[in-house]
Amino acid sequence: MTTTTVTNILLVGVGGQGTLLAAEVMSEALMAAGYDVKKSEIHGMSQRGGSVVSHVRFGQVVHSPIICEGDADIIFGFELLEAYRCLSFLKPNGTVIANDLRIPPPSVLLGKEPYPGGLAERIKASGAELILVDGLKLATEAGNPKAANTVLLGALSQRLDIDERYWQAALEKMVPAKALAVNQKAFQFGRAI
Amino acid sequence: MKEMLSGNEAIARGAYEAGIKVASAYPGTPSTEILENIVQYKEIDASWAPNEKVALEVGIGASFGGARALVAMKHVGVNVAADPLFTLAYTGVKGGLVFVTADDPELHSSQNEQDNRNYARFAKVPMLEPADSQECKDFTRLAVEISEQFDTPVMLRTTTRISHSKSVVTLGEPAGGLPAPALERNPAKYVMLPGNARIRHRFVEERTDRLADFGETLAINRVEMRSTEIGVITVGVAYQYVREVLPEASVLKLGMVWPLPAGLIRRFAAQVDKLYVVEELDPFIEDQVKAMGIPAIGKEIIPICGELTPAILRTAFNLPQTATTEPERLPGRPPNMCPGCPHRGVFYTLNSLKAYVTGDIGCYTLGFMPPLSAMDTCVCMGASIGNATGITKVVSPEERQKVVAVIGDSTFLHSGITGLLDMVYNKAPATVVILDNRITAMTGRQENPASGYTLMGEETFQVDLAQLCNTLGVQHVRTVDPYDLADTKRVLQEEMARPEPSVVITQRPCVLIKREGAFERGESQAVDFEICSGCKACLKLGCPAIIWQPSEGERGKAMIDPLLCTGCEVCAQLCKFSAIKALR
Ligand code: SF4
Ligand code: SF4
Numbered sequence: 001m002t003t004t005t006v007t008n009i010l011l012v013g014v015g016g017q018g019t020l021l022a023a024e025v026m027s028e029a030l031m032a033a034g035y036d037v038k039k040s041e042i043h044g045m046s047q048r049g050g051s052v053v054s055h056v057r058f059g060q061v062v063h064s065p066i067i068c069e070g071d072a073d074i075i076f077g078f079e080l081l082e083a084y085r086c087l088s089f090l091k092p093n094g095t096v097i098a099n100d101l102r103i104p105p106p107s108v109l110l111g112k113e114p115y116p117g118g119l120a121e122r123i124k125a126s127g128a129e130l131i132l133v134d135g136l137k138l139a140t141e142a143g144n145p146k147a148a149n150t151v152l153l154g155a156l157s158q159r160l161d162i163d164e165r166y167w168q169a170a171l172e173k174m175v176p177a178k179a180l181a182v183n184q185k186a187f188q189f190g191r192a193i
Numbered sequence: 194m195k196e197m198l199s200g201n202e203a204i205a206r207g208a209y210e211a212g213i214k215v216a217s218a219y220p221g222t223p224s225t226e227i228l229e230n231i232v233q234y235k236e237i238d239a240s241w242a243p244n245e246k247v248a249l250e251v252g253i254g255a256s257f258g259g260a261r262a263l264v265a266m267k268h269v270g271v272n273v274a275a276d277p278l279f280t281l282a283y284t285g286v287k288g289g290l291v292f293v294t295a296d297d298p299e300l301h302s303s304q305n306e307q308d309n310r311n312y313a314r315f316a317k318v319p320m321l322e323p324a325d326s327q328e329c330k331d332f333t334r335l336a337v338e339i340s341e342q343f344d345t346p347v348m349l350r351t352t353t354r355i356s357h358s359k360s361v362v363t364l365g366e367p368a369g370g371l372p373a374p375a376l377e378r379n380p381a382k383y384v385m386l387p388g389n390a391r392i393r394h395r396f397v398e399e400r401t402d403r404l405a406d407f408g409e410t411l412a413i414n415r416v417e418m419r420s421t422e423i424g425v426i427t428v429g430v431a432y433q434y435v436r437e438v439l440p441e442a443s444v445l446k447l448g449m450v451w452p453l454p455a456g457l458i459r460r461f462a463a464q465v466d467k468l469y470v471v472e473e474l475d476p477f478i479e480d481q482v483k484a485m486g487i488p489a490i491g492k493e494i495i496p497i498c499g500e501l502t503p504a505i506l507r508t509a510f511n512l513p514q515t516a517t518t519e520p521e522r523l524p525g526r527p528p529n530m531c532p533g534c535p536h537r538g539v540f541y542t543l544n545s546l547k548a549y550v551t552g553d554i555g556c557y558t559l560g561f562m563p564p565l566s567a568m569d570t571c572v573c574m575g576a577s578i579g580n581a582t583g584i585t586k587v588v589s590p591e592e593r594q595k596v597v598a599v600i601g602d603s604t605f606l607h608s609g610i611t612g613l614l615d616m617v618y619n620k621a622p623a624t625v626v627i628l629d630n631r632i633t634a635m636t637g638r639q640e641n642p643a644s645g646y647t648l649m650g651e652e653t654f655q656v657d658l659a660q661l662c663n664t665l666g667v668q669h670v671r672t673v674d675p676y677d678l679a680d681t682k683r684v685l686q687e688e689m690a691r692p693e694p695s696v697v698i699t700q701r702p703c704v705l706i707k708r709e710g711a712f713e714r715g716e717s718q719a720v721d722f723e724i725c726s727g728c729k730a731c732l733k734l735g736c737p738a739i740i741w742q743p744s745e746g747e748r749g750k751a752m753i754d755p756l757l758c759t760g761c762e763v764c765a766q767l768c769k770f771s772a773i774k775a776l777r
Pocket of ligand 2: 532533718734736737738739753757758759760761762763764765
């Protein structure tokens with residue numbers, strides 16, 4: 001019933017990367033566009049360098065605030081390993097939009113195991129459509145490497161059926177005034193992907 | 194006006210709309226943002242209390258004074274506040290009082306998974322439980338109204354999923370025309386000596402009956418009839434999962450979890466072929482339904498541990514699951530103390546001294562994780578000191594010297610002071626380390642009496658921890674800079690060897706404090722690859738900025754990420770070859 005009309009986006013990243021803010025901007029834009037929206041995440045321990053996962057669901061009526069494994073339409077990853085880790089959440093033939101960035105987890109930092117290789121290939125091999133974004137490079141070009149998540153939002157916005165002005169309004173509302181111009185530019189770079 | 198609000202933000206908004214005048218809390222995930230958001234409503238006096246018991250007592254005072262009040266805490270905080278709660282149930286209120294308990298099924302950031310619905314029944318106070326942010330706002334206001342109508346505190350229970358999920362909320366107007374707060378003498382109601390309390394106990398029992406009747410027609414206890422094949426009684430976020438997974442089922446959605454509307458439940462049960470109770474954690478509703486003689490299925494198929502999910506419900510009701518792949522072993526990403534965290538060197542030192550560390554609740558609980566691995570117990574807020582006292586009472590004199598309690602400044606002020614008082618009074622020869630980083634860091638940097646600022650951002654008296662310890666009778670109080678490893682080690686060794694109670698205060702601000710002058714970044718450090726011998730000594734700190742660079746055939750080398758490094762220079766002190774230096 002209602003489940004069939006709900007779109008599920010799972011945002012994943014590493015604590016401190018701005019995953020939560022990206023989910024905020026996305027939810028604002030979706031609400032302004034007239035959807036029922038639910039967003040869910042866990043704060044606390046997970047924010048100290050741990051994995052961060054945000055669930056965003058939108059449609060006419062949304063009940064559950066969380067996405068189950070196998071139900072995500074899009075995985076929106078700010079770091080490659082985290083995107084790969086959550087792959088079981090993706091629907092068959094779903095889309096992965098991922099930042100081409102590797103942040104070593106503790107065991108890798110300590111030299112106990114390597115950062116897993118060939119993640120992009122493994123994501124593709126699963127049948128997912130992979131859109132790999134060089135967020136850092138484009139954000140630096142836009143004026144600030146920290147705007148990488150806005151580049152990714154731009155790439156995502158091209159794949160959701162909502163008017164661009166809602167995204168613009170959400171950015172204006174959520175991004176601090178002095179960082180706005182850079183983020184608007186970063187968003188446009190993302191839209192061009 | 195519509196807005197996307199989290200459950201916590203919506204409760205803050207509800208407090209404003211309900212005309213709440215006083216709000217008090219101790220921070221604790223997942224409840225923290227309630228007070229942090231209440232601050233934006235200038236009509237409300239919002240403050241952090243040193244602990245949950247005090248927070249509730251402040252709320253009680255405001256209510257007795259005739260104002261509407263809200264207190265908030267996480268589930269385990271209610272254990273601390275339970276003493277005043279149980280008697281508040283007897284005195285009742287004057288201004289409406291909402292008591293928020295934010296429970297944490299799945300213990301995302303807690304030490305246990307208790308289901309605080311049991312407190313409502315135990316303390317004999319009504320409890321409401323919202324299922325989304327809109328209800329968080331509406332129920333807060335309703336709770337205040339019920340509180341005044343029935344002369345009772347009202348508990349509002351949320352769970353992590355409700356506290357931290359955002360959904361669309363329609364904003365309303367604040368209540369107007371409330372009576373001005375004023376002193377009122379009514380000892381028969383507010384002085385709970387046995388003679389008065391016996392009378393109030395009878396009132397409490399009658400009140401529960403009246404509330405149960407009230408619940409029969411209360412709109413938030415809602416029947417949604419669809420197919421009569423399956424009927425589900427449910428509450429809170431579990432309602433959302435039921436609607437998602439069993440869209441055709443009839444539902445009795447309870448907004449008031451205690452007391453339950455027996456008549457409504459009976460009528461609903463009679464209308465459906467098969468009755469289920471779907472609730473997170475304890476069979477709280479299920480047990481009562483079954484005690485009413487109504488056959489129902491609940492914990493037979495719904496797990497008693499952890500959070501529910503739609504997937505768990507699908508399994509429980511034998512519905513097809515979406516196919517998923519086998520999980521693969523990938524490097525995990527557990528939480529870690531920040532780069533430059535002042536606690537890191539202390540735990541490194543305690544580990545090297547082979548101390549038996551009784552731990553406590555805060556960022557420093559992460560000192561348990563490898564490679565620091567220097568924490569042996571962790572029970573509840575303030576327990577470290579009492580635990581250390583108890584252990585020193587039973588172990589041999591040699592082992593006694595190893596016992597060190599660690600506690601943060603905020604936790605010490607929360608419930609460590611009395612523990613230390615006991616340690617001194619009863620002459621337990623342990624060492625207490627107060628990890629003083631001038632903030633309540635774990636929950637996201639809240640002010641506390643040691644930080645010098647209030648929740649509203651005003652400067653205030655800053656407690657002097659060393660002086661406080663002296664006053665409690667500790668003869669040996671020493672303050673060290675935890676960034677100075679040699680000094681920290683020397684002082685710890687001396688105090689651990691001392692057969693008397695002693696306190697070592699390690700003083701350095703949390704690296705995340707943004708306030709001007711609190712934390713200052715040092716110069717980023719770098720490893721000189723020519724000198725680095727690959728001995729891995731610096732890796733024992735577990736600083737996220739230090740990265741091991743393996744190298745084929747030869748020894749690997751350490752490298753420091755200049756963006757993450759805060760320049761604390763602790764790692765430089767560990768390198769025997771002086772390979773770590775400031776980045777020029
Ligand atoms: S938040 Fe502060 S106290 Fe907590 S780990 Fe980071 S630096 Fe340490
Ligand atoms: S100086 Fe060393 S220990 Fe301190 S933050 Fe930098 S890398 Fe980490």
